[in-house]
Amino acid sequence: MPLEEGRRAAAAGDWLAAGHAFVRAAAEGSAEGAELAARATAGLVPLADGGSAEAAALLAGIYLEHFDESALPMAVRYARAAAEAGLPAGQRTYGHMLATGLGVAEDRVRAVEFFRVAAEAGDAYGAFNLAQLVDDPDESLRLLETAACEGIVAAGAVLADRLSALDRDEEALGWYVWAAERGHTGAMNAAACWYRDGFGTMPDPVQAVRWFFVMLAHGDGDGIHEAIQLVKARALDEEEIREAGRLAGDPGAAEALIGTVLGDSRT
Template sequence: MHEPGIPWQYRESIPPFQGVRSGRTSGRAARAGVYASGGIGVKKDEREAARLFEAAARAGDVYAIYNLSRMYAAGVGVERDEAKSEALLGEAVKSGLPTACGLFADRLSKQGNFEEARRYYQIAAEGGFTEAMPLLAKWYRDGIGGPPDKVQALRWLLKLIDFGDNSRWREIMSLARSMSDEEIREATRLVDRADEADFLIQKAKR
């Protein structure tokens, strides 16, 4: 994820591929992932991976479309083509794929379009893309891409706990100390943790 003031670079290490190990993608795309990263009895072949992703993308596999976009952006298995990468990414974003929305937000942020970037980070986070959540919390806290919103900032820090990230307590407490009781209650309600509001309020007010 990109933050204002930090140079943006496309991730060059593209495996693991989206959807390949989760069973949410087609047979061609699954085989493409194996060729892209190599595996037991399979020699790594990025060109073959790209060919299989192309076939799966033509059949409408959104994970293949997204993975192919990354390959064109990085020049892996295909000749580097930013225009084609952008077009494919746009297709994946239209489908609502959370990871694609996160990467699209990165690119919008690079262009200085922070308002739209925040909107797409929101979509990505709501879809369960955890990389977007701490960045979105920071943007809401600091008013990047729109007005500050401490409730939303706390919401996304708390949401990370659902994904096993328990490393944010210092940030959570620092933010909660600047919030009213009602704001804390609203943030906990948004992540189905309303029963923890009193505990958080007590900790924050110490």
């Protein structure tokens, strides 16, 4: 568990390992992880000031994510230091600040430069960020696919959007499903709607209901009304609804939907 890893590292005086672990815990939704990441700055500042580019990049990220705007000058200072030291994580972070005008004057040209060197060094987020700024659509698609294949789930969803805009619907659906399988709720909704309406594939109401169920399991109930209407409109039987629940890994949702539809039909 990241929190325990972080505590052990902090107890051993390894503030780089501790900071990274606490940041991971915070990214997983741990409020304690966020608090401990903020506290870890006390151990990271001496390392960054002593020339550690990794500590500087980590500090910049913590200041951006877990402090208020008063910490922006510190975030800029450490992001710039890490970027100028040639660390891809620092280049990507400082590029983001330049691209958005966050704590610095907006400079998209320089942002592209930093994103590009980070991407060329293998930084997946650098590739993702660069993909959204370059003018060449083919390069953008390549960068998005690279970032997605390196595990950046949001890149797969954006890639699907771009392919859809190019009427490459079958490929787009494949990437929506890829991102949906990795927890991207927007992609889940897109996959559900595309299976419902037959974009990129033949209409498949079972798959559509499946992805509406998965959305619900991830705390997004926006699709459940569409699922109910779809079951009624396509007259799905109980076994088809149960198959959707099985595919979603949520048989309870299937039984609840069966109860709702049957209840509605009896009134």
